[in-house]
Amino acid sequence: MKTLILHHDDCIKHEPGRRHPEAPARITAVLNGVKNLPGTEILPAPRATLEQLQLAHAPEYWERLLELEPAPEPGENRVAADPDTFLSAGSIDATLRGSGAACFAIDQIFAGKVKNAFCAIRPPGHHAGVETAMGFCLLNHAAVATRHALTTHGVQRVAILDFDVHHGNGTQAIFEASPEVLYISSHQMPLYPGTGYPAETGCGNILNLPLVPGAGSVEFRAAWSGHGLTALEHFGPDLVIISAGFDAHERDPLGQIELQDEDYGWITSEICAYAASACGGRVISILEGGYDLDALASASAAHVTALTN
Numbered sequence: 001m002k003t004l005i006l007h008h009d010d011c012i013k014h015e016p017g018r019r020h021p022e023a024p025a026r027i028t029a030v031l032n033g034v035k036n037l038p039g040t041e042i043l044p045a046p047r048a049t050l051e052q053l054q055l056a057h058a059p060e061y062w063e064r065l066l067e068l069e070p071a072p073e074p075g076e077n078r079v080a081a082d083p084d085t086f087l088s089a090g091s092i093d094a095t096l097r098g099s100g101a102a103c104f105a106i107d108q109i110f111a112g113k114v115k116n117a118f119c120a121i122r123p124p125g126h127h128a129g130v131e132t133a134m135g136f137c138l139l140n141h142a143a144v145a146t147r148h149a150l151t152t153h154g155v156q157r158v159a160i161l162d163f164d165v166h167h168g169n170g171t172q173a174i175f176e177a178s179p180e181v182l183y184i185s186s187h188q189m190p191l192y193p194g195t196g197y198p199a200e201t202g203c204g205n206i207l208n209l210p211l212v213p214g215a216g217s218v219e220f221r222a223a224w225s226g227h228g229l230t231a232l233e234h235f236g237p238d239l240v241i242i243s244a245g246f247d248a249h250e251r252d253p254l255g256q257i258e259l260q261d262e263d264y265g266w267i268t269s270e271i272c273a274y275a276a277s278a279c280g281g282r283v284i285s286i287l288e289g290g291y292d293l294d295a296l297a298s299a300s301a302a303h304v305t306a307l308t309n
């Protein structure tokens with residue numbers, strides 16, 4: 001079976017500003033990296049339904065986002081949802097394709113149609129909370145997908161593994177009282193958003209693995225093989241969701257972690273090997289951050305190649 005890659009051109013239409021790092025060109029870079037890899041199949045991402053996005057977000061929050069989205073007009077026209085997070089014309093469709101991709105990926109995997117999946121979407125999601133836009137994120141795609149799996153596929157336990165250089169505070173907050181979800185994050189500390197200390201353990205279902213600025217392959221692999229993957233095995237999920245940010249790459253301008261492409265291949269292979277032995281290989285990966293275009297292309301290629309193997 002193939003690895004499904006989900007994408008939609010609507011994800012290019014979200015325009016947070018000409019100098020904003022979360023740029024439309026990110027998706028073009030990722031697609032250039034992954035589109036011709038053997039063992040993959042690309043399909044268009046559907047929009048999430050209102051019912052799906054409300055699995056993780058308050059109805060009033062969604063209404064507010066709908067009201068904030070500006071109408072299409074010439075020139076740059078953006079509205080701030082938080083100091084770093086903007087909506088342009090088209091942002092609503094873009095973020096709906098993100099959550100929709102993640103839910104559709106889960107449906108395809110549980111229907112036995114694909115081996116696993118990578119959602120090449122933007123804007124990212126892991127800083128978004130139940131009723132907060134934050135850190136370039138509008139909808140928390142990993143959270144929506146997790147609840148979708150729990151409510152529609154008879155899934156009992158979901159693990160979310162987040163290797164973005166920033167802590168996924170939104171995902172942690174959404175699930176910190178939900179023992180059916182395990183959230184593990186490696187991230188640079190100190191760094192935005194300032195959360196992700198080891199003492200933040202939720203109801204015993206949160207594992208934070210902070211990395212000091214300047215850390216690289218050795219520290220990253222030690223954190224995951226020494227703690228993260230052990231906790232994953234102990235938890236025993238029915239499905240693994242990866243929050244795949246590539247901003248811990250050595251080339252990335254927003255982080256000071258020095259990962260190489262091979263490290264993304266390594267962590268992905270480790271996760272897939274575990275999933276193959278324990279949960280039918282069910283893994284879906286969702287693009288989060290990553291702001292150097294060359295690194296995005298090469299690291300996402302290493303990631304997807306490992307998904308196909």
Ligand SMILES: [Zn+2]
Pocket residue numbers: 164165166245247288289290
């Ligand atoms: Zn990030």
